[in-house]
Amino acid sequence: MYIARVPNRKSKPTILLRESYREGSKVRTRTLANLTSWAPERIEALDRALKGEFDNCSGDMISGAIFGVLFALKQLADQVGIT
Numbered sequence: 001m002y003i004a005r006v007p008n009r010k011s012k013p014t015i016l017l018r019e020s021y022r023e024g025s026k027v028r029t030r031t032l033a034n035l036t037s038w039a040p041e042r043i044e045a046l047d048r049a050l051k052g053e054f055d056n057c058s059g060d061m062i063s064g065a066i067f068g069v070l071f072a073l074k075q076l077a078d079q080v081g082i083t
Helices: 040-050 064-080
Strands: 001-004 013-023 026-034
Touching: 001 040
Parallel strands: none
Antiparallel strands: 001 013, 013 026
16 A cells, blocks of 8 residues: 555645555556545654554553543543644
Protein backbone atom coordinates (compact mmCIF):
# COMPACT_ATOMS: atom_id res chain seq x y z
CA MET A 1 0.00 0.00 0.00
CA TYR A 2 1.08 3.53 -0.65
CA ILE A 3 -0.27 7.08 -0.80
CA ALA A 4 -0.57 8.61 -4.27
CA ARG A 5 -0.98 12.32 -4.92
CA VAL A 6 -2.82 12.88 -8.20
CA PRO A 7 -2.59 16.46 -9.51
CA ASN A 8 -5.75 18.27 -10.64
CA ARG A 9 -5.71 21.22 -13.01
CA LYS A 10 -7.27 24.05 -11.01
CA SER A 11 -7.89 22.45 -7.63
CA LYS A 12 -5.81 20.82 -4.96
CA PRO A 13 -4.41 17.35 -5.70
CA THR A 14 -6.39 14.23 -4.88
CA ILE A 15 -4.74 12.05 -2.25
CA LEU A 16 -5.47 8.34 -2.58
CA LEU A 17 -4.56 5.23 -0.63
CA ARG A 18 -3.63 2.65 -3.26
CA GLU A 19 -2.50 -0.94 -3.49
CA SER A 20 -0.45 -2.61 -6.23
CA TYR A 21 -1.00 -6.23 -7.16
CA ARG A 22 -0.08 -8.53 -10.00
CA GLU A 23 -2.60 -10.12 -12.33
CA GLY A 24 -0.69 -12.63 -14.43
CA SER A 25 2.24 -10.71 -15.84
CA LYS A 26 0.61 -7.28 -15.52
CA VAL A 27 0.89 -4.94 -12.55
CA ARG A 28 -2.44 -3.41 -11.53
CA THR A 29 -3.41 -0.82 -8.93
CA ARG A 30 -6.61 -0.40 -7.01
CA THR A 31 -7.74 2.58 -4.99
CA LEU A 32 -8.67 1.66 -1.43
CA ALA A 33 -9.64 5.08 -0.06
CA ASN A 34 -9.80 8.77 -0.94
CA LEU A 35 -7.86 10.69 1.72
CA THR A 36 -8.32 14.18 0.26
CA SER A 37 -10.53 15.36 3.13
CA TRP A 38 -8.05 14.19 5.79
CA ALA A 39 -5.86 16.65 7.67
CA PRO A 40 -2.27 16.82 6.33
CA GLU A 41 -0.92 15.60 9.69
CA ARG A 42 -3.03 12.43 9.50
CA ILE A 43 -1.93 11.77 5.92
CA GLU A 44 1.72 12.21 6.90
CA ALA A 45 1.31 9.88 9.89
CA LEU A 46 -0.33 7.21 7.72
CA ASP A 47 2.42 7.59 5.11
CA ARG A 48 5.10 7.14 7.77
CA ALA A 49 3.28 4.11 9.21
CA LEU A 50 3.03 2.50 5.77
CA LYS A 51 6.76 3.02 5.30
CA GLY A 52 7.44 1.31 8.65
CA GLU A 53 8.93 4.28 10.44
CA PHE A 54 7.04 3.45 13.66
CA ASP A 55 8.23 -0.16 13.89
CA ASN A 56 10.89 0.50 16.54
CA CYS A 57 8.93 3.03 18.54
CA SER A 58 10.57 3.70 21.90
CA GLY A 59 7.48 5.29 23.46
CA ASP A 60 6.26 4.26 26.89
CA MET A 61 3.82 1.39 26.95
CA ILE A 62 0.46 1.95 28.62
CA SER A 63 -0.73 -0.83 30.91
CA GLY A 64 -4.02 -2.55 30.16
CA ALA A 65 -5.97 -1.10 33.10
CA ILE A 66 -4.91 2.49 32.41
CA PHE A 67 -5.56 2.06 28.70
CA GLY A 68 -9.07 0.82 29.44
CA VAL A 69 -9.86 3.85 31.60
CA LEU A 70 -8.43 6.27 29.03
CA PHE A 71 -10.35 4.55 26.23
CA ALA A 72 -13.62 4.77 28.17
CA LEU A 73 -13.04 8.46 28.93
CA LYS A 74 -12.28 9.14 25.28
CA GLN A 75 -15.51 7.42 24.21
CA LEU A 76 -17.53 9.45 26.72
CA ALA A 77 -15.88 12.70 25.56
CA ASP A 78 -16.70 11.85 21.94
CA GLN A 79 -20.35 11.19 22.82
CA VAL A 80 -20.66 14.47 24.71
CA GLY A 81 -18.87 16.39 21.98
CA ILE A 82 -15.71 17.39 23.85
CA THR A 83 -12.60 17.27 21.70
